Amino acid sequence: MAVAWTGVRTGLRAMVRHSRVLQWRGTTFGAVTWPLEGVGHVVRLAVATAVMVSASLLIAYATGLVQAPSAPPAQPTSPVAQVLSYAGSWRGPQLDPLITLPSGLQVKSSNYRGVRIGDTTYYYNLAPHTSFDPLARGVVTPDQIDVVAVVGDAPDRVMIYTVKRNPGVRIQNPDDGTGAGG
Numbered sequence: 001m002a003v004a005w006t007g008v009r010t011g012l013r014a015m016v017r018h019s020r021v022l023q024w025r026g027t028t029f030g031a032v033t034w035p036l037e038g039v040g041h042v043v044r045l046a047v048a049t050a051v052m053v054s055a056s057l058l059i060a061y062a063t064g065l066v067q068a069p070s071a072p073p074a075q076p077t078s079p080v081a082q083v084l085s086y087a088g089s090w091r092g093p094q095l096d097p098l099i100t101l102p103s104g105l106q107v108k109s110s111n112y113r114g115v116r117i118g119d120t121t122y123y124y125n126l127a128p129h130t131s132f133d134p135l136a137r138g139v140v141t142p143d144q145i146d147v148v149a150v151v152g153d154a155p156d157r158v159m160i161y162t163v164k165r166n167p168g169v170r171i172q173n174p175d176d177g178t179g180a181g182g
Contacts, residue, residue, distance in 0.1 A: 082117055083115050086108070099113070101132075107132045111131060144163060147160075148161055
């Protein structure tokens with residue numbers, strides 16, 4: 001509460017003005033007279049909110065926290081990007097059919113058989129999560145693989161590898177039991 005002292009012929013008289021009120025009662029703010037009491041408080045709140053939001057957006061754009069939307073990502077072209085697209089999500093029954101293991105468990109064929117790109121089959125290991133690639137199944141040993149890439153950190157790490165070309169290494173195909181070359 002603010003107290004203003006005004007000089008009047010009979011002496012000093014105190015006029016009380018509440019600090020939450022923008023103007024003296026009955027006076028105008030600029031050229032507009034506020035028709036309803038309390039509207040000034042709402043307007044000040046709206047202006048303060050608009051200023052805060054504008055300042056926050058300006059800071060966010062200036063620091064790079066908020067960026068303008070970019071074009072959709074291009075289709076993956078490198079083998080690592082293509083294998084990661086299989087590892088990250090299921091691509092449907094046409095591109096990545098499910099395989100039923102003898103235990104009855106269904107797994108993505110890309111995780112079990114690998115992803116064939118050109119003449120090379122790439123496998124991905126999801127350790128420490130459950131994975132059904134040849135290394136996780138124990139079909140090949142770490143000495144029999146060539147690591148192509150390790151993407152991410154545990155627990156969201158994906159190791160992409162190929163099996164070294166060795167006529168003695170055969171990776172069993174659960175569908176026919178004859179094996180498929182790696």
